[in-house]
Amino acid sequence: MTARAGRAPGPEVDTLIIGAGLSGLVAARRLIAAGLTVRVLDKGRSVGGRLATRRMAGAVVDHGAQFFTVRSESLAAQVDDWTSRDLVRVWCNGFDGEDGHPRYIGTAGMNSLAKDLATGVDVRAPAMAVATRFDDLGHWEVTTDDGTVHRSRCLLSTAPVPQSFSLVFESVDGLPREVFDADYDRTLGLLVVLDGPSALAPPGGMQQPLPGVAFVADNALKGISPVPALTLHADPAWSLERWDADPDGVESELHGLAEPFIGSAGIVEAQVKRWRFATPRAPWSERCWIDEPTRLVLGGDAFAGPRFEGAWESGIAAAEAVVTLCR
C-alpha cells in the first residue's frame, strides 16, 4: 500500500493529493474510480492523520477520533460495505443514555478504516510536502522533504489550512484570508494502559464527564483492545492553557484528570499525545475551496465540519471539483 519516500516519483499524475487523512483518501478513491491517476503524499509514517490508533503494552488505543456518526447516503453506503467486511460496527447509541443515533467505530481501531481506503492507492509516506510551484506550462510541482519533485495537472491539499496556505499562497491569487486565519483548537490527551478494569461503566465512553475533560474512553469496553486502556482528551480551553507548559507538569496534571476513571487499576504504561490541529474552530461555508485558474482544490474537515463526517463530505466534494478541473 505505502511506498517509502525517496523513491523515484514516477510519471506525472492527473492529481497530487497532499494529506492521506480521511478527506485525502476518500478523494483519491473517487478520482481513481473516475479514471484519473492519483498520488497521495503524507508527512506521517502511515496513512490516517487524525484517524489514529496506537498499539502499546498489549493494548489497542484510538487516540484521535473516537467514533463517528452517519447522515449522508454516501457514507451510509461505505459503512454498509465496511460492516459487511467486519471493519466497522456500532459502539453504542449514545453515552449519556440512548439517543437513537449509532456511534460507529473501526473494529480494529479507527486507523484501520484509513488503511482500508488506502488499499490500491499510490500513497507515499512519509513524504512531507515542503514546497509547491505552479509552473509556466500550467502544471503543479510538489517537492517533498527528501528532495523528490512530483508533478501533476491538478493539486488537492487536505492538510490543515494554515499548512495548505503556506504551501500554495505564492502561486494562487485571491485565497480567502478568513479561512486561512481561522485557528484550530488543540487537544492534549493521555493514553493509559491498565492492569485491571477501569472505573468506566459500559459502553465505556463519557462526553465532558468532568471540568477539563472533553472525552474519556475505555478501549477494552469499546471492544478494540484486548486489555483495559483509557484514552482521555482534555478540552480545548484546558489544552490551550497548558500547551507551552513544562511537559512533566502537563503529564502529571493529565494523570490527575484521568484518576477518577482509572479507579483502583494500576498503570502499565502511559503516553501523552498532543494534537496541534485537532478541531477547526470556524469551518468554511463551502465543502472545498476551488481555484480554477491553477486547478487547485483545498479540502478537509475545515471545509465541511470538524468531524469524520465533515472530512468525508469534503473529500467527496473535492474529488468532484478535481474531476471537473481535469476535464
Ligand SMILES: Cc1cc2nc3c(=O)[nH]c(=O)nc-3n(C[C@H](O)[C@H](O)[C@H](O)COP(=O)(O)OP(=O)(O)OC[C@H]3O[C@@H](n4cnc5c(N)ncnc54)[C@H](O)[C@@H]3O)c2cc1C
Ligand atoms: C483528539 C481528536 C478527537 C476526535 N474525535 C472525533 C470523534 O470522536 N468523532 C469524529 O467524527 N471526529 C473526531 N475528530 C475529528 C476527525 O478526526 C477529523 O475531523 C478527521 O479525521 C479529519 O480528516 P482530514 O482528512 O480532514 O484531516 P487529517 O486527518 O488531519 O489529515 C490531514 C493529513 O495531512 C497530512 N499533512 C499535513 N501537512 C502535510 C504536508 N506538508 N505534507 C504531507 N502531508 C501533510 C497530515 O499528516 C494528515 O495525515 C477528532 C479529532 C481529534 C484530533
